[in-house]
Amino acid sequence: MSGASLAIPDRLRLLRGANNEGVLAVVLLALIVAMSIANPAFFTLPTAFSILRSSIVPLIFALGVLMVIISGGIDVSFAAIAVFAAYTTVRALQSGTPDLGLIGAFALALLIGASLGVINGFLIAKFRLPTLIVTLGTQGIFKGALLTYVGSRYIADLPASMAQVSTTNLFEVSTPTGSAYLHILVVPAVLLAIGLAWVLRSTMFGRSIYAIGGDVEAARRAGIRVMRTQVAVYVIAGTMAAAGGMIYVIMGRSASPQILVGSELDIIAAVVLGGASIFGGRGSVLGTTLGVILVQVIYNSLILAGVPSAWQRTAVGVLLIIGVGIQAVASRRSSRASVIDETYQKQEVPA
Amino acid sequence: MTSTALKGPPSPVLEVRNIVKTFGGVTALNDVSLDLLPGEVLCLAGENGCGKSTLIKIISGAEKPDSGEIIVDGNTYSSMDPTNAIKSGIQVIYQDFSLFPNLTVAENIVLTSAVADRRRLYSGRAARPAAQAIVDELGLHLDLDADVERLSVADKQLTAICRALVSDARVLIMDEPTTALTHTEVDRLFVIVERLRSRGVGLIFVSHKLDEVLKISQRVAILRSGKNVVTSPAAMLDPRAIALHMTGQELDETRHVSDLDARSEVVLELEGLGLRGAYEDVSFTLRRGEILGVTGLLGSGRTEIAEALFGVVPHDSGVVKVNGTPVRLHSINDAIEAGIGYVPEDRLTQGLFMDKSIADNIIAGSPNEHTTRFGTLDLRAVRETIQGLFARLRVKAPNVQAPVRSLSGGNAQRVVLAKWLARRPRILMLNGPTVGVDIGSKAEILGILRAEAAAGMGIIVISDDAPELVACCHRVLVVRHGRVVEILEGDDVAVDTIREKVAA
Numbered sequence: 109m110s111g112a113s114l115a116i117p118d119r120l121r122l123l124r125g126a127n128n129e130g131v132l133a134v135v136l137l138a139l140i141v142a143m144s145i146a147n148p149a150f151f152t153l154p155t156a157f158s159i160l161r162s163s164i165v166p167l168i169f170a171l172g173v174l175m176v177i178i179s180g181g182i183d184v185s186f187a188a189i190a191v192f193a194a195y196t197t198v199r200a201l202q203s204g205t206p207d208l209g210l211i212g213a214f215a216l217a218l219l220i221g222a223s224l225g226v227i228n229g230f231l232i233a234k235f236r237l238p239t240l241i242v243t244l245g246t247q248g249i250f251k252g253a254l255l256t257y258v259g260s261r262y263i264a265d266l267p268a269s270m271a272q273v274s275t276t277n278l279f280e281v282s283t284p285t286g287s288a289y290l291h292i293l294v295v296p297a298v299l300l301a302i303g304l305a306w307v308l309r310s311t312m313f314g315r316s317i318y319a320i321g322g323d324v325e326a327a328r329r330a331g332i333r334v335m336r337t338q339v340a341v342y343v344i345a346g347t348m349a350a351a352g353g354m355i356y357v358i359m360g361r362s363a364s365p366q367i368l369v370g371s372e373l374d375i376i377a378a379v380v381l382g383g384a385s386i387f388g389g390r391g392s393v394l395g396t397t398l399g400v401i402l403v404q405v406i407y408n409s410l411i412l413a414g415v416p417s418a419w420q421r422t423a424v425g426v427l428l429i430i431g432v433g434i435q436a437v438a439s440r441r442s443s444r445a446s447v448i449d450e451t452y453q454k455q456e457v458p459a
Numbered sequence: 460m461t462s463t464a465l466k467g468p469p470s471p472v473l474e475v476r477n478i479v480k481t482f483g484g485v486t487a488l489n490d491v492s493l494d495l496l497p498g499e500v501l502c503l504a505g506e507n508g509c510g511k512s513t514l515i516k517i518i519s520g521a522e523k524p525d526s527g528e529i530i531v532d533g534n535t536y537s538s539m540d541p542t543n544a545i546k547s548g549i550q551v552i553y554q555d556f557s558l559f560p561n562l563t564v565a566e567n568i569v570l571t572s573a574v575a576d577r578r579r580l581y582s583g584r585a586a587r588p589a590a591q592a593i594v595d596e597l598g599l600h601l602d603l604d605a606d607v608e609r610l611s612v613a614d615k616q617l618t619a620i621c622r623a624l625v626s627d628a629r630v631l632i633m634d635e636p637t638t639a640l641t642h643t644e645v646d647r648l649f650v651i652v653e654r655l656r657s658r659g660v661g662l663i664f665v666s667h668k669l670d671e672v673l674k675i676s677q678r679v680a681i682l683r684s685g686k687n688v689v690t691s692p693a694a695m696l697d698p699r700a701i702a703l704h705m706t707g708q709e710l711d712e713t714r715h716v717s718d719l720d721a722r723s724e725v726v727l728e729l730e731g732l733g734l735r736g737a738y739e740d741v742s743f744t745l746r747r748g749e750i751l752g753v754t755g756l757l758g759s760g761r762t763e764i765a766e767a768l769f770g771v772v773p774h775d776s777g778v779v780k781v782n783g784t785p786v787r788l789h790s791i792n793d794a795i796e797a798g799i800g801y802v803p804e805d806r807l808t809q810g811l812f813m814d815k816s817i818a819d820n821i822i823a824g825s826p827n828e829h830t831t832r833f834g835t836l837d838l839r840a841v842r843e844t845i846q847g848l849f850a851r852l853r854v855k856a857p858n859v860q861a862p863v864r865s866l867s868g869g870n871a872q873r874v875v876l877a878k879w880l881a882r883r884p885r886i887l888m889l890n891g892p893t894v895g896v897d898i899g900s901k902a903e904i905l906g907i908l909r910a911e912a913a914a915g916m917g918i919i920v921i922s923d924d925a926p927e928l929v930a931c932c933h934r935v936l937v938v939r940h941g942r943v944v945e946i947l948e949g950d951d952v953a954v955d956t957i958r959e960k961v962a963a
């Protein structure tokens with residue numbers, strides 16, 4: 109193969125992205141176009157803003173899960189951590205403590221999330237236990253502890269500082285179909301995404317996460333402090349879950365220990381659809397973001413199409429399996445393709 | 460007083476004292492002591508499973524010894540950890556490479572040194588020049604942006620070598636670094652080894668290729684069953700002596716081939732097989748009971764021809780006949796159905812279930828060959844096959860229930876061979892069947908191939924190793940630029956002739 113003829117496949121490879129982000133973007137676009145043709149009500153600024161609004165919390169959760177999945181694990185306890193941290197914080201603020209303000213409230217919640225993350229990280233890194241089992245276990249523990257020690261009451265009146273944010277918009281655009289509002293809390297979600305993308309790409313910590321997900325033993329031999337990195341991953345994931353929980357509570361203007369139940373599937377589906385490998389070592393913030401938006405667009409489309417909500421969950425389940433299926437097929441293809449590639453490449457280099 | 464009088468012998472860069480290491484009941488190292496001087500290459504030799512890799516892992520901190528100590532730079536460690544080892548300038552090329560399959564070649568090359576420097580930030584763009592420099596220095600054609608999992612074994616090995624060379628090592632340990640390399644690549648590596656030596660770097664080199672060992676090393680330490688039996692200047696040793704120390708037996712590399720009955724039937728026939736750009740017009744026959752050698756430089760197309768016969772690489776012209784009937788070879792399944800087996804080059808990563816037992820791995824490929832009349836698994840036959848092969852291939856393990864992960868590199872390879880023999884294919888192709896196998900066992904494996912051939916199998920051995928081809932092959936094909944350029948027979952099957960034709 110000559111250099112010139114290599115250029116086109118190479119460029120295609122670049123467009124497709126390391127984790128098929130390009131493919132995902134095309135699918136997303138196609139879906140949006142199809143929905144807009146089928147239902148003109150779909151292609152409006154209010155719909156776009158409302159999809160963005162509904163993506164905020166899933167995106168924050170998904171970013172935490174993404175990090176865990178890249179490191180070769182899986183986290184199903186993030187929703188429990190989110191509820192635990194947010195509900196406990198709201199209870200604490202209510203029960204007499206002076207209003208800590210928004211910053212104080214977040215600081216408290218994040219601290220709680222981080223502490224719960226330490227428990228996950230410690231169990232996983234120290235005893236080398238399977239991550240699915242550990243997080244399934246801690247999920248139950250966190251939920252139980254919350255109900256037993258913190259309370260089970262539904263709280264409808266948030267502290268003033270929190271309630272105020274829930275009605276703040278970043279900006280407002282009036283369109284012929286009505287006013288469109290973009291919620292202020294997209295800002296932290298976007299910042300987190302950009303921040304995590306930077307950490308994963310440009311810090312040694314981020315690269316260590318990929319290395320550990322690729323081969324733990326090789327990482328250990330390369331001098332990467334595997335235990336420390338793993339604990340840090342779960343602490344950050346816990347912190348992000350707590351942030352997501354707080355934002356969820358603020359946007360819903362109420363708190364209850366029953367929220368977010370069962371949202372794990374959507375999030376993991378989004379991350380896997382976004383090209384993260386369930387075997388670890390692969391995944392990107394861009395892909396995850398596209399995956400989250402894709403899932404939200406699909407939910408929205410299904411609602412517009414009048415599909416009953418029970419079936420919506422089925423759809424996400426199907427999506428998850430499609431996502432994993434594509435990965436499996438693609439990896440089988442590429443291992444076959446590489447044999448053939450080599451056949452040609454080797455000719456280039458006369459021995 | 461002259462300055463030379465002041466200098467005593469140079470002090471060692473690395474000392475290993477009384478290392479003991481056991482795995483469960485198995486003693487891998489039993490009181491091993493060594494020292495490594497600056498500017499020397501010390502070779503570690505010994506049979507498969509004698510503890511070479513374990514010793515290396517202990518020096519690099521990948522394993523903890525039961526007792527003993529490691530002294531680097533005057534610091535004594537009762538057990539090393541990887542960070543300290545790298546900081547003290549110890550770099551290792553592991554037998555299993557220990558690369559990150561999901562990262563690019565460039566990142567694999569630079570990541571370890573970035574970790575050791577305790578850097579906080581990483582820049583992919585800044586990593587490239589450093590990686591490129593070392594790749595150029597070795598004169599390689601590695602695609603720096605390819606993910607390592609997509610590379611061939613040879614390229615993976617080269618990546619591991621580049622990674623070890625990229626930082627300024629004071630001790631460089633190479634655990635069988637040349638198993639997948641061509642002569643040119645080995646020569647280039649040796650030029651670099653000489654250069655490092657003149658800079659005062661101490662090198663430990665492990666290889667089962669004794670000519671390499673004697674060419675590159677100043678001293679040789681021989682381990683047998685976890686004990687250091689001899690350490691001697693290389694000049695005082697020859698392959699025979701090394702083999703004797705390693706195994707306690709004389710080494711036999713003479714030619715033994717059975718007389719082929721001129722009437723024995725042709726089991727495999729290729730007519731003008733080709734794939735544009737890869738190999739062309741390949742025609743040959745293989746008879747029942749024959750051992751046919753295929754040789755050529757890496758990249759000559761010899762592996763592709765074998766893979767085409769196994770349905771992995773396609774062909775766009777020509778016919779393959781098995782027992783006289785044309786067969787379709789579009790997939791591995793087609794090949795297996797036609798009775799063709801293939802032991803691939805990349806045995807350490809292909810086709811072994813590392814966490815399963817030796818027994819499960821041996822039988823994994825051949826449940827259909829071990830059924831009763833009623834189609835159920837014939838447990839007695841299964842047991843016999845497993846025990847028979849385990850004993851015949853002399854796999855070094857406590858029993859057949861041991862997981863493959865706990866085996867030494869050479870022993871894991873024997874399990875792959877056992878797995879294919881259990882299948883009893885009519886035609887068996889082996890790519891480098893004795894790479895990474897110690898010289899004693901090499902003779903045994905060749906013996907097994909001769910016995911299988913005598914029992915009626917047609918065997919194709921793809922190999923670089925001229926003495927090995929001479930020792931067992933009836934005929935040898937030489938492949939160059941994708942074509943069979945020579946078929947050596949009879950007295951032409953000689954080491955010098957083969958080397959000459961390959962290099963021509």
Ligand SMILES: Nc1ncnc2c1ncn2[C@@H]1O[C@H](COP(=O)(O)OP(=O)(O)OP(=O)(O)O)[C@@H](O)[C@H]1O
Pocket residue numbers: 482483485486487505506507508509510511512513514554855856864865866867868869870895897
């Ligand atoms: N993790 C482990 N668990 C159990 N046994 C092990 C483990 N690692 C190595 N061993 C055993 O220790 C012994 C020495 O193995 P080692 O890998 O050091 O051999 P080696 O000299 O490198 O052989 P080779 O030439 O085949 O690579 C072998 O008997 C092996 O089975």
Ligand SMILES: [Mg+2]
Pocket residue numbers: 511512513554634867868869
């Ligand atoms: Mg070894």
